[in-house]
Amino acid sequence: MKLSGRGISRGVAGGEVLLCETPVSFLGGVIPATGALADASFNGASIKDRVFAFPRGKGSTVGSYVMLEMKRAGTLPAAIINASAEPIVATGAVLSGVPLVDGIDLSLLRPDDRCVVDGSKGTIELPDVKEVPVVSCFILHGDELLMLKRSDKVSSFQGHWAAVSGYIEEGETPDQTARKEIMEELSIRDPEFVRSVDPIRVRGGDTIWAIHPFLFRAKDRAVTIDWEHTEYRWALPAEMAGLKTVPGLESVYRSLLS
Numbered sequence: 352m353k354l355s356g357r358g359i360s361r362g363v364a365g366g367e368v369l370l371c372e373t374p375v376s377f378l379g380g381v382i383p384a385t386g387a388l389a390d391a392s393f394n395g396a397s398i399k400d401r402v403f404a405f406p407r408g409k410g411s412t413v414g415s416y417v418m419l420e421m422k423r424a425g426t427l428p429a430a431i432i433n434a435s436a437e438p439i440v441a442t443g444a445v446l447s448g449v450p451l452v453d454g455i456d457l458s459l460l461r462p463d464d465r466c467v468v469d470g471s472k473g474t475i476e477l478p479d480v481k482e483v484p485v486v487s488c489f490i491l492h493g494d495e496l497l498m499l500k501r502s503d504k505v506s507s508f509q510g511h512w513a514a515v516s517g518y519i520e521e522g523e524t525p526d527q528t529a530r531k532e533i534m535e536e537l538s539i540r541d542p543e544f545v546r547s548v549d550p551i552r553v554r555g556g557d558t559i560w561a562i563h564p565f566l567f568r569a570k571d572r573a574v575t576i577d578w579e580h581t582e583y584r585w586a587l588p589a590e591m592a593g594l595k596t597v598p599g600l601e602s603v604y605r606s607l608l609s
Contacts, residue, residue: 352480352559356454358473359436360444365467366429368460369401376410377417377443386426402466403428404457408440418443430468432457432475444470459554480557484550486529487603488515488565490537491545492572495585496604498594499536502581507555512594514604525563533567538575542567548606553599562599566607 371388375381380389386399408414418440421427427449431440436453444451450470460466460477467476490497496514503509517532519525526547533539545566553560574583586594591601 352477352482354455354459354475354477356432356452356473356475357436358451358470359433359441359453360431360449360451361471362430362448362450363467363469363471364402364429364450365465366400366402368432368462368464368466369396369398369403369428370457370460370462371403371405372457373405374407374409375405375440376408377414377421377440378411380410381417381421383417383420383426384424386421386424386428397426398428399426400429402430402432402464402468404432404455404460406434406457408433408437410439412439412442414439415443415446418447418449422447430466430470432460432466432468456552459552459559461554477559480554480559482552482559482561484519484525484561484563485516486519486525486532486563486565487513487600488529488533488567489604489607490515490533490539490542490567490569492569492585494587496588496591497537497569497574498584498586498591499576499580500582501597502579505579508597510595511597512591513597513600516597519563525565529563529565529567536577536579538577539569542569546607548609551599551603551606553603555598560598562603564603564607 386397387395430450433453450468498512519528547565550561
C-alpha cells in the first residue's frame with residue numbers, strides 16, 4: 352500500500368513507525384545523545400533508526416542544528432513523516448540527509464507499522480497494509496438517515512452500525528456498486544441520487560478502506576433488509592455518535608455535507 356504526499360528531503364529509507372500525535376521540537380523534545388523523546392509518555396522511546404511520524408515541527412530554529420548533532424551522534428531517525436512540514440524540521444532533514452515526506456494523513460498510520468519513505472518521489476509504502484475500495488451509501492428520509500446493524504454472517508465489523516456498503520468489484524464503477532448494493536441489501540430500485548464526493552480513507556487493522564461516499568433519498572420509510580443485517584433504524588445524524596459504528600462512519604457522512 353502506497354500513500355502519496357510531498358517529497359521534502361530526498362532519499363529512501365525504511366523502518367518501524369514511531370508515531371507522535373502532537374507537534375515536536377527537536378530542541379528540548381529530543382535528547383540528541385540517544386534520540387530518546389523527552390515526553391514522559393513515551394517512556395524513553397528513541398527515534399533512532401525509526402520512521403518518526405508527527406504532525407509538524409515547532410519551536411526554535413536551533414532544532415535544525417540539533418538534528419545535525421544527532422547525525423554526528425548516530426541517533427537520527429531513518430526517515431520523517433509529517434502532516435505538514437515547517438521550515439525548522441525541513442531544513443534539519445535536508446542538512447542531515449533524512450528523507451522527509453509531508454502531506455500524509457497520520458490517522459492512516461499505526462505504531463510499529465513497517466514503512467518505507469521515499470523523499471524523492473514523495474511516497475510512503477506500508478507493505479503489511481492493503482487498500483480496499485468500498486462504497487458507503489447513506490439513505491436519507493426527511494432529516495433522518497437509515498442505519499443498518501451488520502450481522503454475524505458478514506466478513507467484517509459484525510454487530511456494528513453502518514450505511515449500505517459493499518466492495519467495488521473489478522470492472523465496476525463506484526456508482527454501479529452503490530446502486531447494486533442498495534438493491535441487494537434493501538430491495539430498492541433506482542433510489543434518488545443526491546450527491547457523491549471523493550473517497551475518504553479510513554484505517555481499520557491492517558486495512559485502509561478507500562470509502563466512496565454516496566447520499567440517496569428514499570421515497571418512504573419502509574425497508575426490507577437482507578441477511579447482511581439484523582436490524583435497522585431511522586436516526587438523526589447526531590445520533591451516530593452514540594452508536595457502535597464501523598470506523599469513520601460519521602466523518603464519511605460529514606464529507607457529503609461540504
